[in-house]
Amino acid sequence: MSFNSICKKIKNVEIQGAENIAKAGLKAYSLKPGKESVKKLTSLRPTEPALINALKFAKKNSVPSALNHFKKSKLKISELGAKKIHGLIFTHCHSSSVMSILKKAKKEKRNFKVFNTETRPLYQGHLTAKELTKAKIPTTMVIDSAANSAIEHSSLVLMGADAILKEGSVINKIGSGMYAQLAYSHKVPVYIATNSWKFSLKDVKIEQRAYKEVWKNAPEHIKISNPAFEKINPKYITAIISELGILTPKKFIKEVKCRNT
Secondary structure: OOHHHHHHHHHOOOOOOHHHHHHHHHHHHHHOOOHHHHHHHHHHOOOOHHHHHHHHHHHHOOHHHHHHHHHHHHHHHHHHHHOOOOEEEEEOOOOHHHHHHHHHHHHOOOOEEEEEEOOOOOOHHHHHHHHHHHOOOOEEEEOHHHHHHHHHOOOEEEEOOOEEEOOOOEEEEOOHHHHHHHHHHOOOOEEEEOOHHHEEOOOOOOOEOOHHHOOOOOOOOOOOOOEOEEEEOHHHOOEEEEOOEEEOHHHHHHHHHHHOO
């Protein structure tokens, strides 16, 4: 796969999940290293600090060492997260960190089932459902607007992250903030599974995607809002599961800043 073809797949969301995007960006950078390549790659998906931080690390060290960070972190996240898995698990969109936790829990013979959303308009939930069923994890897909009942009967909500901001809020797929708020109202704990490289000191602009993803042949004069992400208020987050441990948003931010100083 060429540098340009990888860029196209990242831009068109053919590569899904923040970590997978970062890994693809690292592969592209290895094919065509240099400042211009970094500029091009980081412009494709501005809501992806993991891509930015991975390229920054690779430029200073190496691509293999950056990839190794992801590998080691994923193992730690899956080990920590699997301990929390029981009963009914609600998840949204597709997250490689969430998948690693659920697969680890399956290997440990934990008793659980999964509710996952279809995740309109690009249906990333289909990818999650396929991966879960392949791992022989009992899965029920719910339409996005029917999530309230699923969350109410869940043991916990487990989602990934595209970015974590300095005040502790998490940016993830559109709908995530709403689901976290619903979980909070039902007293269902919310865990965010993510690599610490998702942390961003800068505010992250919410990406508005093409209206054709929602309604390809929409009538004229209809405005269609298609935000790709939204913020999850830290008050609704029980803890963030990362290679740094299982920490509240406040403690996670403190730990990340401590390690970066």
